[in-house]
Amino acid sequence: MRALMILLEKEFRQVFRNPAILRMMFVMPAVQLLIMPLAADYEVKNVKICVVDYDHSSYSQKLIHKITSTDYFTLVDYTDSYEKAITYVEHDEADLVLQIPYSFEANLVREDGVTLFLAINAINGVKANLGGAYLRSIISDFNNEMRLEWIQLPRQNPQPMIDIASINWFNPLMNYRYFMVPGILVILVTMVGAFLSALNIVKEKEIGTIEQINVTPIRKYQFILGKLIPFWVLGLVILTIGLLISWIAYGIVPVGNVLTIYIFAGVYLISILGLGLLTSTLAHTQQQAMLLSFFMMMVFILLGGLYTSIDSMPMWAQIFTKFNPVSYFIEVMRMVVLKGSSLYDIRTHLFKVLLFGLVLNGLAVWSYRKRN
Amino acid sequence: MNVISVKDLTKRFGNFTAVDRITFEVEQGEIFGFLGANGAGKTTAMRMLCGLSMPTSGEATVAGYDLYKHAEKIKKNIGYMSQKFSLYEDLTIRENIRFYGGIYGLNDGSIKSKTDHLVATLKLEDKVNTLVKSLPLGWKQKLSFSVAMIHDPKIVFLDEPTGGVDPITRREFWTMIFEAAHRGTTVFVTTHYMDEAEYCNRVSIMVDGQVEALGSPEVLKTKYEAKDMGEVFLKLARKAKRGDD
Numbered sequence: 001m002r003a004l005m006i007l008l009e010k011e012f013r014q015v016f017r018n019p020a021i022l023r024m025m026f027v028m029p030a031v032q033l034l035i036m037p038l039a040a041d042y043e044v045k046n047v048k049i050c051v052v053d054y055d056h057s058s059y060s061q062k063l064i065h066k067i068t069s070t071d072y073f074t075l076v077d078y079t080d081s082y083e084k085a086i087t088y089v090e091h092d093e094a095d096l097v098l099q100i101p102y103s104f105e106a107n108l109v110r111e112d113g114v115t116l117f118l119a120i121n122a123i124n125g126v127k128a129n130l131g132g133a134y135l136r137s138i139i140s141d142f143n144n145e146m147r148l149e150w151i152q153l154p155r156q157n158p159q160p161m162i163d164i165a166s167i168n169w170f171n172p173l174m175n176y177r178y179f180m181v182p183g184i185l186v187i188l189v190t191m192v193g194a195f196l197s198a199l200n201i202v203k204e205k206e207i208g209t210i211e212q213i214n215v216t217p218i219r220k221y222q223f224i225l226g227k228l229i230p231f232w233v234l235g236l237v238i239l240t241i242g243l244l245i246s247w248i249a250y251g252i253v254p255v256g257n258v259l260t261i262y263i264f265a266g267v268y269l270i271s272i273l274g275l276g277l278l279t280s281t282l283a284h285t286q287q288q289a290m291l292l293s294f295f296m297m298m299v300f301i302l303l304g305g306l307y308t309s310i311d312s313m314p315m316w317a318q319i320f321t322k323f324n325p326v327s328y329f330i331e332v333m334r335m336v337v338l339k340g341s342s343l344y345d346i347r348t349h350l351f352k353v354l355l356f357g358l359v360l361n362g363l364a365v366w367s368y369r370k371r372n
Numbered sequence: 373m374n375v376i377s378v379k380d381l382t383k384r385f386g387n388f389t390a391v392d393r394i395t396f397e398v399e400q401g402e403i404f405g406f407l408g409a410n411g412a413g414k415t416t417a418m419r420m421l422c423g424l425s426m427p428t429s430g431e432a433t434v435a436g437y438d439l440y441k442h443a444e445k446i447k448k449n450i451g452y453m454s455q456k457f458s459l460y461e462d463l464t465i466r467e468n469i470r471f472y473g474g475i476y477g478l479n480d481g482s483i484k485s486k487t488d489h490l491v492a493t494l495k496l497e498d499k500v501n502t503l504v505k506s507l508p509l510g511w512k513q514k515l516s517f518s519v520a521m522i523h524d525p526k527i528v529f530l531d532e533p534t535g536g537v538d539p540i541t542r543r544e545f546w547t548m549i550f551e552a553a554h555r556g557t558t559v560f561v562t563t564h565y566m567d568e569a570e571y572c573n574r575v576s577i578m579v580d581g582q583v584e585a586l587g588s589p590e591v592l593k594t595k596y597e598a599k600d601m602g603e604v605f606l607k608l609a610r611k612a613k614r615g616d617d
Contacts, residue, residue, distance in 0.1 A: 002474065002477065003474065003475055003477070005474075006470070006471060006474030006475055007475070009470075009471075009474075010460070010463065010467070010471045013463060013467060014460070014462055014463070017462050017463075018462070207456075207458070207461075208454060208456035208457070208458045209458045209459070209460060211424060211452075211454050211456070211458055212452070212454065212458040212459070212472070213475070214423075214424055215422050215423065215424060215447055215450065215451075215452040216447060216472070216475045216476060217444050217445075217447040217448045217475075217476070217477075218475050370423070370424070370443075371423055371424055371425060371426050371443060372424075372425060372426065
């Protein structure tokens with residue numbers, strides 16, 4: 001017990017004497033939480049559209065006006081040459097080309113139907129998809145308006161219509177920040193925990209102090225605990241700073257109990273730090289440890305469900321996420337912050353992450369060799 | 373009484389035999405010099421005896437404990453000062469002493485009295501709260517030695533403790549070694565300085581992983597008809613086939 005206290009005393013001294021760690025503790029949460037949510041925006045605005053109008057009729061004018069009056073689209077050019085429009089796409093100046101055919105109005109009036117042509121720049125997949133979808137819904141709106149204008153509505157609508165009214169549970173205004181910020185907070189706690197712990201033991205290997213520790217009768221588990229606890233505390237401090245920032249900057253107050261978040265975070269940090277310490281016992285240099293944990297974090301974060309929904313991943317990736325502690329924390333964070341889930345609701349998440357923690361730390365103790 | 377006894381101790385790294393069936397004994401209170409050219413296997417042998425490196429074969433007991441079965445019990449009874457400076461540079465002198473003392477199970481009271489005594493002998497009273505990184509090398513080495521001795525070990529292993537240190541500090545360092553030996557601590561020391569070899573009670577000279585010669589400096593000088601230890605060393609070390617590594 002005393003050896004552990006002595007180790008902790010030394011680790012905390014070293015942390016507080018390291019200005020880089022202290023600066024990172026405050027600057028990283030602030031930068032990530034204040035700047036990243038602004039950029040990590042799912043809504044697509046300012047889709048650049050180029051209209052090729054071969055018709056020049058009042059209906060085509062109406063349609064164009066309807067499209068450009070929303071703030072989703074900005075009109076790049078209004079032209080009567082498809083070749084010219086495509087050059088805009090080639091130079092990445094336009095995302096969409098809408099081609100209105102010759103006799104658009106005439107066919108609409110006379111033959112009750114007309115085909116519009118839509119060319120989408122699919123280099124940015126998300127923008128292409130959403131932009132195309134917006135445009136389709138605007139055109140179908142336009143279509144309905146036309147119909148209303150022409151047909152004197154009888155008592156009973158000859159064409160039955162299904163109208164959908166929806167309500168967004170847990171995030172009524174679909175504010176993506178409520179959805180992203182808790183996830184970014186998870187990434188923050190994960191990165192700080194994983195990198196600091198991964199670099200720590202291997203740093204002692206590089207400067208040679210580990211030899212001096214290894215000739216003492218210290219127990220392996222004491223040594224690992226002595227490394228784990230300081231970063232565990234740091235992780236929770238960063239979580240607190242992050243929660244404060246998301247409250248002050250975005251007004252996000254968890255619907256559920258904050259204590260639930262802390263309990264889960266406490267268990268989660270044990271598993272992430274275990275992974276970091278395992279990396280640190282296996283690596284020989286800080287460079288190796290850094291690259292290895294960078295690789296792992298990349299995979300864990302990209303397959304963690306922050307940016308893309310796990311449900312839409314292929315099967316093998318979904319199976320992988322079952323072994324990814326990051327995905328559990330992101331889910332729990334969103335459940336507690338948005339839905340108000342209780343400790344009982346997240347119990348399976350908690351047990352799984354606890355299991356990861358025990359296994360990873362067990363491996364770290366096992367792979368740390370005092371004698372080689 | 374023997375505090376270290378080694379029989380046929382061997383360490384192989386793949387095809388390379390770093391230490392090849394070495395056999396020797398060290399008595400309590402002795403200053404035992406461990407000589408050899410670079411790459412002769414001195415450090416590897418010492419690391420095995422400290423429980424830092426697992427021997428490939430052979431037997432050894434250190435401080436009365438078996439090297440294979442009771443490595444952790446050995447560690448309570450030995451001090452080690454590695455070739456590489458290994459105190460924490462971002463901690464002060466006082467904090468380093470407190471850390472290592474605490475790891476060896478010393479209580480606060482004895483840590484305090486040890487610290488006071490130690491800084492007084494090293495004349496570092498006014499530096500006790502400065503970071504170790506700001507100390508000159510000679511002071512660092514003396515401090516390392518004192519820290520390796522913090523728990524009054526039966527045996528202290530010193531791996532080239534005076535490398536790169538000025539002659540005055542080397543002299544002071546050896547005074548500290550004599551004092552430790554006088555108090556009954558066995559000193560196991562590797563060195564490249566042949567004048568230091570003369571200070572040892574007994575000396576072993578390693579060539580290509582094997583112990584080529586073992587005895588007191590006087591005995592060795594007579595045996596190899598040399599005027600000093602430097603000549604003894606050169607006569608033996610010239611036979612080495614291994615290069616400098």
